[in-house]
Amino acid sequence: MAGISPRTGREPAVSIVMSGGYEDDRDDGDEVLYTGEGGNDASARRQIADQTLTKGNLALARNLTLGTPVRVFRGHRLDSKYAPPVGYRYDGLYRVEDMWAASGIAGFRIYRFRLRRSEGQAAPWTVQPGVLGPAPRTAGWVQRVVRDSALSRRVKELHGFRCQVCGITIETAGGFYAEGAHIRPLGSPHDGPDVEENILCLCPNHHVMFDLGSLTVGDDLGIVGAPGKLRLVDGHLPGQDFLRYHREHYAELRRPPAQSEE
Numbered sequence: 080m081a082g083i084s085p086r087t088g089r090e091p092a093v094s095i096v097m098s099g100g101y102e103d104d105r106d107d108g109d110e111v112l113y114t115g116e117g118g119n120d121a122s123a124r125r126q127i128a129d130q131t132l133t134k135g136n137l138a139l140a141r142n143l144t145l146g147t148p149v150r151v152f153r154g155h156r157l158d159s160k161y162a163p164p165v166g167y168r169y170d171g172l173y174r175v176e177d178m179w180a181a182s183g184i185a186g187f188r189i190y191r192f193r194l195r196r197s198e199g200q201a202a203p204w205t206v207q208p209g210v211l212g213p214a215p216r217t218a219g220w221v222q223r224v225v226r227d228s229a230l231s232r233r234v235k236e237l238h239g240f241r242c243q244v245c246g247i248t249i250e251t252a253g254g255f256y257a258e259g260a261h262i263r264p265l266g267s268p269h270d271g272p273d274v275e276e277n278i279l280c281l282c283p284n285h286h287v288m289f290d291l292g293s294l295t296v297g298d299d300l301g302i303v304g305a306p307g308k309l310r311l312v313d314g315h316l317p318g319q320d321f322l323r324y325h326r327e328h329y330a331e332l333r334r335p336p337a338q339s340e341e
């Protein structure tokens with residue numbers, strides 16, 4: 080009952096099966112918090128050991144990095160109103176939006192993946208039997224969505240659109256370009272606030288590195304993953320709590336893949 084396949088960890092996952100074996104899963108239909116594999120007692124349906132960033136978990140990390148969607152199947156034993164009544168059902172393409180490490184309900188380290196159903200597909204749970212839904216579009220390739228709130232705009236302006244990691248500014252005909260990076264991510268389950276203390280002004284490279292955990296910031300504002308310290312300007316100080324949250328959930332994703340077997 081391997082949920083993620085293939086599990087070599089050398090290539091992105093093609094499919095995952097949600098069948099209810101993991102107590103930390105959460106299913107909202109179009110959005111899923113999927114628990115990585117390993118450390119799980121399938122019969123008791125609970126975690127009994129830490130998960131590692133190997134095999135299927137590493138495969139899903141590649142989906143995130145490459146932007147490759149994954150096919151999601153739900154099984155009837157899944158404890159969710161979106162589960163099919165019998166058997167297994169193919170529920171379409173989902174993209175891996177985010178991943179992080181967390182302490183699960185049972186206290187062991189788990190990897191969590193936020194999956195979002197790609198648009199343009201009729202959801203099986205909304206289609207009446209015998210009625211054809213709209214034909215699914217194969218919009219599988221995804222562009223990163225960069226949020227820009229009024230606050231992130233202000234943070235960027237305070238920094239003169241200069242990356243707080245490398246100090247570069249990107250000048251275009253339309254003005255300077257930088258990205259506002261939320262330190263503790265917005266949205267459930269992170270629920271980071273949209274406040275200036277929770278936003279960094281970063282260039283696109285360092286934004287991606289930050290979101291993928293390849294770059295973190297210490298309490299002393301020293302940068303792990305790039306040289307130097309976080310650049311500061313008057314009037315904007317990132318919150319230590321937010322930086323700590325980011326480290327606790329994302330820092331270990333930058334470790335090279337473990338070679339050992341589970």
Ligand SMILES: [Zn+2]
Binds near residue numbers: 281284285
């Ligand atoms: Zn930069």
